[in-house]
Amino acid sequence: MTPFAALASTAVLLPLDDIDTDQIIPARFLKGTEKTGLGGHVFADCRARPGFPDLAPGARILLAGANFGCGSSREHAPWALVDHGFRAVIARSFADIFRQNATKNGLLPVALDAAAYARVLAARIADPALVLDVDLPAQRVSIGGAPDASFGFAIDPFAKHCLVHGVDELGYLLGFADRITAHERRT
Amino acid sequence: MTPNTPHRPGGPRTLFDKIWDAHVVAEEPDRPAVLYIDLHLVHEVTSPQAFAGLGTRGLGVRRPDRTFATMDHSVPTVPRGLAMVDPAGEQQLGRLATNCRDHGVTLYDTDSDRQGIVHVIGPELGLTHPGQTIVCGDSHTSTHGAFGALAFGIGTSEVEHVLATQCLLQHRARTLEVRVDGALAPGVTAKDLVLALIARIGVGGATGHVIEYTGAAIRALDMEGRMTVCNMSIEAGARAGMIAPDDVTFAYLEGREHAPRGAAWDAAVARWRELRSDDGAHFDRTVELDAGRIEPMITFGTNPGMGIAVTGRVPSPADTPDAAQRASLDKALHYMDLAPGEPLLGHAIDVVFIGSCTNARIADLRAAAGVMAGRRVADGVRALVVPGSKAVKRQAEREGLDQVFRDAGAEWREAGCSMCIAMNGDRLEPGQYAVSTSNRNFEGRQGPGGRTFLASPLTAAASAVTGRITDVRSLLGGAR
Numbered sequence: 001m002t003p004f005a006a007l008a009s010t011a012v013l014l015p016l017d018d019i020d021t022d023q024i025i026p027a028r029f030l031k032g033t034e035k036t037g038l039g040g041h042v043f044a045d046c047r048a049r050p051g052f053p054d055l056a057p058g059a060r061i062l063l064a065g066a067n068f069g070c071g072s073s074r075e076h077a078p079w080a081l082v083d084h085g086f087r088a089v090i091a092r093s094f095a096d097i098f099r100q101n102a103t104k105n106g107l108l109p110v111a112l113d114a115a116a117y118a119r120v121l122a123a124r125i126a127d128p129a130l131v132l133d134v135d136l137p138a139q140r141v142s143i144g145g146a147p148d149a150s151f152g153f154a155i156d157p158f159a160k161h162c163l164v165h166g167v168d169e170l171g172y173l174l175g176f177a178d179r180i181t182a183h184e185r186r187t
Numbered sequence: 188m189t190p191n192t193p194h195r196p197g198g199p200r201t202l203f204d205k206i207w208d209a210h211v212v213a214e215e216p217d218r219p220a221v222l223y224i225d226l227h228l229v230h231e232v233t234s235p236q237a238f239a240g241l242g243t244r245g246l247g248v249r250r251p252d253r254t255f256a257t258m259d260h261s262v263p264t265v266p267r268g269l270a271m272v273d274p275a276g277e278q279q280l281g282r283l284a285t286n287c288r289d290h291g292v293t294l295y296d297t298d299s300d301r302q303g304i305v306h307v308i309g310p311e312l313g314l315t316h317p318g319q320t321i322v323c324g325d326s327h328t329s330t331h332g333a334f335g336a337l338a339f340g341i342g343t344s345e346v347e348h349v350l351a352t353q354c355l356l357q358h359r360a361r362t363l364e365v366r367v368d369g370a371l372a373p374g375v376t377a378k379d380l381v382l383a384l385i386a387r388i389g390v391g392g393a394t395g396h397v398i399e400y401t402g403a404a405i406r407a408l409d410m411e412g413r414m415t416v417c418n419m420s421i422e423a424g425a426r427a428g429m430i431a432p433d434d435v436t437f438a439y440l441e442g443r444e445h446a447p448r449g450a451a452w453d454a455a456v457a458r459w460r461e462l463r464s465d466d467g468a469h470f471d472r473t474v475e476l477d478a479g480r481i482e483p484m485i486t487f488g489t490n491p492g493m494g495i496a497v498t499g500r501v502p503s504p505a506d507t508p509d510a511a512q513r514a515s516l517d518k519a520l521h522y523m524d525l526a527p528g529e530p531l532l533g534h535a536i537d538v539v540f541i542g543s544c545t546n547a548r549i550a551d552l553r554a555a556a557g558v559m560a561g562r563r564v565a566d567g568v569r570a571l572v573v574p575g576s577k578a579v580k581r582q583a584e585r586e587g588l589d590q591v592f593r594d595a596g597a598e599w600r601e602a603g604c605s606m607c608i609a610m611n612g613d614r615l616e617p618g619q620y621a622v623s624t625s626n627r628n629f630e631g632r633q634g635p636g637g638r639t640f641l642a643s644p645l646t647a648a649a650s651a652v653t654g655r656i657t658d659v660r661s662l663l664g665g666a667r
Contacts, residue, residue: 017511018390018490022629027608031275033235033282045631065511067391073326075342096394096426101342157217173352176213176221180354183212183223
């Protein structure tokens, strides 16, 4: 996995709660056998609707509401978001399976507390060209050009370790082969 | 994000604690546990990239004997032998067959008499046992928790991890006890119970938690009902849902193809009887429901938490204080073309779908047939009945249920996921309204522009024969 580098980007604004993985990538696009090529289908059925934000490439951050990525376990959701160009999703909270799938694909889930989220959201609504800085090693999101507007976020230490160093989880897991064998003998 | 702290050593443990503890291969500070997986179920949609990953790394499947595959998501449910509705789906099915052959994995393909929806056939074949860890690249893997297993959905990267190592990197979840006391009233089912729970705690209400369902109303459910409840746990955001095994569980499993036999069966049952939360075991949270107060439920919106009693009225965004929630509700009502305050009873529908891993088992079909017997599907309504597996289909045909459905004017289909996920050609047309026994009413879930009302098989069957959203109790004779 490619290490997660420092990120400074504008953000697409989609501040709705409970955006499910069927919205992120509808099921009819799950018939492929590759991980790539799904970016063109991200939010396929929502994009044409009035009020849906412009997904023109460039913005690498998606600013969503609470419980982002609920529903299906389809890893096609982070594959599609990453293929489109997103590197981070900032939200109030994430669904469990989506969060685990995201970090395995270099997509950083940033869950902000209510106060921080409200500040970032208000700043982005006021200025569509707003640049957000995401510093994963420091676990902080900052509003560009406003040194006092910097907010911490929590992340699982192992997920962070893998993202920062580009560690592949399966490689790590394979290192336990002997202990797995011992477990199988025991049970 | 905060990992749960384990129970005190030697102290009372929950059912979840017991299964978790027995499967930890390694647990190091600041690292997720290495958790051993007893049973890995595989289907065509979420596995091809995982098998390809193995190939790239030159790895094999560590335990093909613990890995079972079937075809369900994109299989046609019109009679077999007809050409697949689309080449991409056909290619994906072909890839699964090749992968299973190359790696020695048992596959129940469309020609197999054991084929069906993965979460229907696992229990049906006796593959699902109490105390197991079970995963599948499918969020509704929570279904298997009905047997007192720890069962949860995983992504494709994790499918690759399990294929390669039979293990997963996992953090210990928090625990949520959902205690349902009392008894369900006539016309009220397991589906209504779980829809009522999700309406109460929300689609993110159990995020980070494994639910254990307890209480008299849960004990009173048959295995099909328990599976329906555990199946929908993911719709509350839960990592898994589980129910401690009891005589109902053992009676269901005994004699099934992959269940232990003879002395091994007796030993297994003795072991399984220990799989319950100890008195005084600590749950991180508890939610209580009174089964007697639950009415037949139906969803009005675009997630399973947007549910009301079938006799209720659509809520108003104006009454929702939180801006993001208000925006989501507003968007949902716009999509569904429903007005705040509108009753759902009597709302005209176009399609009824009875099927899915939530409600396509034999008990579900018996319930639906009981309502449709001697009645006709209303003019202008299309009703599909899609059994969850070939075994369910055979059993239903032995009981004459297929004839009840056909006589009523419903379509009797082959086994598969069908219109729950609309990958196989069974789908709603834009703007159509459906009452569905499936698990998700997300925008476009049953076809782009389609609108879904989630409900029980009883409510679906009642609505099919009237052509309108109907309180099944009005057809049951005197219960209202």
